[in-house]
Amino acid sequence: MSAMSQRQGDVVRELEAVFKDRLFTEPHILALYSHDASSEVGVRPMAVVQPVNVDEVVRVVKLAIDYGFKIVPVGSSTSLSGNATPKLENTVIVSMERMNSIIEVSDIDWYARVQPGIKVDELNLELMGYGLQWPVDPASSRTATVGGVISNGGGGMRGAKYGPASHWVLGLEAVIGTGDVIRVGCRTVKCREGYNLVQVFIGSEGTLAL
Numbered sequence: 001m002s003a004m005s006q007r008q009g010d011v012v013r014e015l016e017a018v019f020k021d022r023l024f025t026e027p028h029i030l031a032l033y034s035h036d037a038s039s040e041v042g043v044r045p046m047a048v049v050q051p052v053n054v055d056e057v058v059r060v061v062k063l064a065i066d067y068g069f070k071i072v073p074v075g076s077s078t079s080l081s082g083n084a085t086p087k088l089e090n091t092v093i094v095s096m097e098r099m100n101s102i103i104e105v106s107d108i109d110w111y112a113r114v115q116p117g118i119k120v121d122e123l124n125l126e127l128m129g130y131g132l133q134w135p136v137d138p139a140s141s142r143t144a145t146v147g148g149v150i151s152n153g154g155g156g157m158r159g160a161k162y163g164p165a166s167h168w169v170l171g172l173e174a175v176i177g178t179g180d181v182i183r184v185g186c187r188t189v190k191c192r193e194g195y196n197l198v199q200v201f202i203g204s205e206g207t208l209a210l
């Protein structure tokens with residue numbers, strides 16, 4: 001066995017200990033995650049993992065640091081710019097599809113706290129019951145995730161009136177490249193917290209944090 005495949009085997013074993021049946025290495029599944037909706041041709045990832053909480057996201061980032069593999073976070077891979085397509089060998093796809101809950105809706109302060117994998121239309125269906133909406137409406141909203149839309153700085157037809165994603169994010173919890181969890185922004189529209197770091201993450205295409 002080459003040193004390279006030995007190391008890949010070690011990585012897969014470590015990931016399996018954390019993700020169990022939410023780790024995928026079968027070739028037909030890896031093929032599904034080797035491209036997004038663009039025509040960009042990617043490479044087959046080493047593995048796909050589906051975290052269910054922030055702690056698991058931290059674990060995979062820390063393993064990436066220890067073992068030197070790459071990470072590509074994905075929502076629904078509907079991106080048309082090839083940024084949800086793995087381009088390098090030794091990449092692990094971190095799919096947010098199981099982190100798809102609405103944590104809280106405040107109809108007093110008009111915000112929702114959600115996990116990144118919830119689909120835009122699912123969020124809006126829930127918000128409708130409160131007389132609210134998240135007015136960021138890419139034409140892919142039935143499939144696209146809130147995390148993917150924020151990371152792509154997406155927008156749709158309603159953007160002409162309401163603006164794109166950058167106008168509709170108050171705060172973020174982000175796992176950065178060191179494995180640290182940071183919180184930026186506030187739950188209120190009036191927010192004085194120094195640098196406006198929220199906007200740095202919007203449109204950053206998974207390069208700064210998950």
Ligand SMILES: Cc1cc2nc3c(=O)[nH]c(=O)nc-3n(C[C@H](O)[C@H](O)[C@H](O)COP(=O)(O)OP(=O)(O)OC[C@H]3O[C@@H](n4cnc5c(N)ncnc54)[C@H](O)[C@@H]3O)c2cc1C
Nearest residue numbers: 075076077078079138139140145147148149151154155206
């Ligand atoms: C039919 C169709 C119509 C579309 N119409 C529009 C449109 O009207 N407007 C528009 O703006 N776009 C449109 N798009 C493009 C695409 O749907 C959007 O950019 C959407 O926001 C991507 O969401 P996603 O969940 O599929 O993200 P993905 O494609 O999975 O990921 C997009 C980027 O975000 C990163 N990412 C995903 N989740 C996270 C996360 N939790 N943390 C960190 N990084 C993350 C990925 O690494 C990648 O760089 C369309 C696409 C299709 C196929």
